Amino acid sequence: MINKKEKESDKINSLRYSTCYINIVSLIITIIISFFINNLPTNFLSHKAVFKAEFSANSNKAENSNNLENSENLYNFENQQKTEQINSNLNSIQNNEIWYLEIPNINLKANIKEGTEKETMNKFIGHFETSKKWAGNVCLAAHNRGYENNYFSEVKQLKKGDKIIYYYQNNSREYSVEKNDIILATDFSCLENTEDNTITLITCVENEPNYRRCVKAIEIK
DSSP states (O other), rough: OOOHHHHHHHHHHHHHHHHHHHHHHHHHHHHHHHHHTSSSOTTTOOOOOOOOHHHHHHHHHHHHHHHHHHHHHHHHHHHHHHHHHHHHHHHHHHHHHOOOEGGGGGGGEEEEBBBBOOHHTTTEEEEEEOOSSSSSSSEOOOOSSSOOOOTTGGGOOOOTTTEEEEETTTEEEEEEEEEEEEEEETGGGGGGSSSOOOEEEEETTTTTEEEEEEEEEEEOO
């Protein structure tokens, strides 16, 4: 009987010790955690938020840097194009490539190129290769309808006294219209050289394949 009571007493004491032990260990752990938290670097708990903010800021900086780089590249590209165009224009002037015709009364201003082939006149006013380029009779031809460029579409409207301005190399010359006639397509006398400085414009006549329009102008002195 005594042995049974002793055993029960031992069990109770054992439970008391275990509970006490657990409580002590829990208290120690709580103290350690509390100490650890209180002694962490400042704003440790907000490090995640700080990290997000810094990451966002770095991303914005990178994006702004890329945008700035793209803008600089575009700016450099545009400047390069402008520089190339300016250099091209300067080269044209230096190589004496300025060659064009201007007729104010019909709002015409177009470049001239050697030759009167269709391919040439699709883009330019053509120059008859056998005619003069400056002194004498300068003879030019162009389409008047149905092509990519029809520079002489309105020359039929030119009247006596209308002004024609011719530019060649670094020089210009003004002419006054004298005649605006219809001639045979086989009449090449208009292309012959003259003692006076003249300019001759040749184009087709609408629906008249056997005829040509011929405008003659003489230098204004």
